[in-house]
Amino acid sequence: MAEATPSGTGGAPQPSQPPDDGMLRIRGGVGGLSFQFEELLAGAAALEGVLRQLQEVEMEADAVRHALFPYQPDSYASGSSAITAVGEGARAIGRVRLDLERMAREVRASQREYEFTEARNALLLRMGLYGAEYGSGSGIFGLPPMKARDIAEDGIAMLPRNLALLLGVPVTTAAAIGAAGGPTDVRRIVRGLAAAPGLEFLRPRPVRIAGQETRTEEADLAPAGLLRRAEAVGRTSGDIEVLQTGSGGQRAWVVIIPGTQLDGLPEGTNPFDIAGIAESLGFDSAEMNAAVREALREAGAEAGEQVAAVGYSQGGIHAMNLSQDRAFLAEYDLKFVLTAGSPVGGIEPAPGIGSLHLEHEQDLVPGADGLPNADTKERVTVTLTNPLILTNPLDFGAWDDVGLGPGHRLANYAEGAEAVSVSRDPSLQASTAALAAVVGAGGGARVTRFSLRRDAAPRGR
Template sequence: MDGGLEIRGGIGGITCQLEELVGGAEKLDALAEELVDVEAELQRIQNGLGPYQFSQTPAWTEAVSTMTRSRTGVQVVRTELQAIGSQVLASKRYYENAEAWAGIARGLGGGLTSTETMMRQAGDLGLGFVPNREVTELVAGPLAMAALLAVSRERFFIALGVDLAAGRHIAAAVPLLTGVLGRSTRNLQPRPVTVDQKESLPIEFDGSPAALLERARIIGQRGEGYVEVIEVDNAGQKAYVVVIPGTQAGGDLGGANPFDEAGITEGLGHRSVEVNAAVLEALRAAGAEKGAPVVAVGYSQGGIHAMNLAADELFLNDYDVKYVLTAGSPVGGIVPAAGVSSLHLEHRQDWVPGTDGTPNPDARQRVTVTLTGPVTTPGGGEFGIGPGHRLSNYTGGARLVAESDDPSLVASTAVLAGVLGAGGTATATRFALARTPAETASAPGPRLQPTQRPLPQKPEADRQVTSGKMQG
């Protein structure tokens, strides 16, 4: 805990601490191996004293005695080091087993029926009549597995086996379930996405987590289906930020807008295959060279797509995803490529991050921050899907993250700053993405439309464009 922030993972997380235990045990073993060599050398020297046994009896006796005591002392130290190393590794196994059993017990209902969980939920219901993240996460898993069993027994056992092998609780079947449901409805099937380049304009940009989420607000208000690519100059090296909005409801389900409710199915059930391809085209059109560093940012559904970019081999063949920032997104089941750092913001009252039924992993390069401060719907504002899911809350939480001196957060934000630099004037290019109609879904992947010549723009002071509907 750090004030109103509950922090999981990173260099201060349990997994990292267990890795440190392993590293310590390996160093102890290495020292013990060195002492084995010392023992062998002492024995060699002692053996070399043999020819002097009769010519220098007093000196020989003292020398042999000294060498024997030395070798025995080294052997005692080596044995102690090896014993300590074994105990350290054993303690790691005990910790891992305890974590695994606690997770399984929690997932099978122990967490849902605990007094502490119910008291927190009761308090949160007074702030907004929706389940909180914790309860949603605990309920979603068993429900998903039950539905998967009803759809296909074979897929149920596959999901259960995958989950148990991964050491997570059975709620990790949600992505498989959404995949089944996605294939059963034509409008929910992924379809190629066209990419239409729109305006390009200079912006003032500081590269902080709060500034990144503010860009998510701006591109979400630009219109339906828009993404933004920001080109940043970091000490002469170009870096790029991809900003993806949240769910834009209100249109035809599975229609032209790739970020409607059907986009959630593509993200969780199909790894954002078409959105990823469209983002790849947008980066190329924005002038990003192959191998350029990329930061992916997403709010709600957008966070699912952002994380999927970091796990997509085809995308990673062209660009180097360094960092992912998500807010209010269910991304616990998405595993990014090695070397990708990520920061996930969740709110205790926000049920959306819990809909995948599995907590975000505790890993060295993956930090999850749960905002615990109570929030309510502003006077005159719409309740929407609950006050905890409001993007403005997450932007405020991102400022708290930047101000925190927690080791995990300091390390995570340092990685982000290393990619984007200190900020300044950057170039933002907007792209309109659109799904191809269902009747032409067999057409090839994303196509870049002829670039429209942008009107002259002055530096943006974060103008608000009110077209489009946002629901997060």
Template sequence: MVELPPGVPGETLMPRAPGSDGPLRIRGGVGGLSFQFEELLSGASALDDVVCLLQSVESEAALLSLALLPHQSSAYYNGTKAFAAVGDAGREIARVREQLQKISTDVRASHREYEYAESHAAIMMRIGLGMAALGAGPDLVSLPHRDATEGVMRDLPQAFALMLGLEPGVAGTVGATVGPSDTGGILRGIAAAPGLAHLMPRAVSVSRGEESTRNVDLSAPGLLKVLDQVSSSSEGEIEVLQVDNAGQRAWVVLIPGTQPAHPGGQPGGDNPLDEAGIVEALGYGSAETSQAIRQALREAGAEAGDVVVAVGHSQGGIHAMNLSQDKAFLAQYNLKFVVTAGSPVGGITPEAGIGSLHMEHQNDWVPGADGKMNPDTKDRVTVTLTNAVTLAPGEDPGIGPEHKLSRYAEGAELVRKSTDPSLVASTAALGGVLGVGGMVRSQRFKLRRAPALHAPRGAGPDVVGAEPTAARAEQKVPRAKPSDIRSRSGGR
């Protein structure tokens, strides 16, 4: 947003940073700009109602003055006094009404100016003015911080090709072939390129794993710590927690981030959470993984209408957030809240009433990889961490220390302790669904992607792999064709 410094007429409008609480930069929620916009208009409407009421009283006062006028001659002292009092009251009511009308007009003008400034800033960001260019180096760790990555749409094809595990030379070719587009279109274009059909989504099966009962902290930091344990101790597994919150049963689905293919292998193997899972998550709405999560919940004992919370890191956060717009999932379960850490989910619009908390770090480029800022709404809070992150001696940096789930769990502790109104409300919303913690039943489920040469559910003869399923068709997510790639390339 932008604001005009008070008392400096004609001063150039300057950007104002989002609200912050120490190392936390906060957008959205009850303290967010959009909700404040709504409150401004709501306040202006309330003032208009009062103005209408005062106009009615003002008219009544005028009629009363006319009724008193003939009595001045019969009771001069008292009649004149009453006539003057009613007249003074009417004029005072008119003065208050005029002031309220001016306040209402000013509030609406303020809303228009803020809205214009926000729209102007969004347009400038979309056309890339003032944004840094994406580094050409093949090392993902050298990519710029989160905000710069979000603004550089022209280099997203190459960045995603690198993220999918392709060789730098191949990534460069893909970047030159697939022109600027939306993230989903880029990924579908990559998967449809010759020789890359193994990146296409395929059916995902579910099998039961380990089951236990243990004490779990059900706050955001507690759940991220449990998710970190799932990520580090298994491959291709998700965890489902059964929670009893004061007699109300609820379920938590924990989805790990990207688990790279084994050295010597390639993405698109039997682990649906490998690099090819990014294509399914951002390009195809997580259709296969969402269906597998529904099956895992059913096998865990969840019934239709049960309350669900989804938690995910990186790619897992995209799958988790995709549940919030998956009609098949929402028809079966009551998804109440989503927690993501280091996930690019700005392009996902949840159904109304689903709360979400998104953890990001300003030096983690992954949350900006879809080129879209998370919307600022009452139910959706985004926290950007600004603290310095260091690695322990000998610790693997991965694609950057700021992207590590353990660091996001530490940041979530700051969120829980924050007094910012948006974070207090978000923490309370999650606590209202799950409670503070206690004994839960935990079940692991192994997810396995169908073999690449298997063509389930009507795969066409021209594709080595699977066609988008009926679930994907239901979400109306188009599949890119080689001709789409050529047309996008020609439009650069």
């Protein structure tokens, strides 16, 4: 656990934000603030247990000292020495007890301050208030200036307040509207759009397997290798991959889901088109999850076997939605999810599922749901901070090549994943080890490429 006040200095331990690791800004995991506080509180509880034992020992020592008084006249010198020694021991125990009491109180106070600050920040976010005057903002208190990813998240989160301001509502009233409504409910908005006349194509429709091909090949199962597979899979519209690693009783499965695809198949039949974004953000990927389950069965996966899911952009939302799908989790043991450039802050995985999320500070997409990823022991978010600048920003053809801008390029995320794999940060080491425990270190894998198709929309709509 990182400590701002190391042991031996006489001060109470305080959780500290892990420093950046080169171009990696790391949040969550075993080195994250939340887990550090969990450790501190567990330590405080353990200290309080020791305190109770020390109090009992102190009382017993005092009782022994009093019990020696009647025997002091029998041998005054030795009797006095014994009484003095027991008394000194009791006082020493008392001093230790007082030091531990002080430390436990300070740990509890630190936790209260942390909870107060988190509650205050959440309230300000709900009210749509941020900036230097509220203790946050660009470059304030050592925080880095806001970048595209943060701007997108804040803009979505504060949409109710901002709309009120555009309508001419006073700032204080607009803030109250934002506080009452809370952060923007992207899921509800997407469902509302899908229900609107003329936008029925956004509604989920069944996704089926239209074809499959199996081969055996050497596979790089490190995070960077898996993301590069997602890039390769995405070159063919509507495809996903299922990899079988290991053999016999040690088999495991990896599902690779690509990002958004806007052409290559008849309109409405590619499950990764715009309607796929709506299904992932608004409808929990219900149809895609069913297709992934069927693909695993077709590939030979048996109920209860371990699975890792990997996704880029839209594919990362689908992959993360598997972590909260009861039907999927009832059939398969999903152990890990790896995403890149995906807005998944609103998805809460079932207990015991680890996840690693790569974002870039110049990428708008990860902030599109208006919610940050949770900071927990099993969930690690890495923000890449390396600057990405087009050689010629006025070359609009270059922007077409990178889609939503250089920050969203999967090749950049793969390079970031390489830095993740060699990092010595405890959160990243634990996270990559958890992934490797499922998929192995690489080698021969049985790869099945599935072609998925969504049912066409009914005519006349």
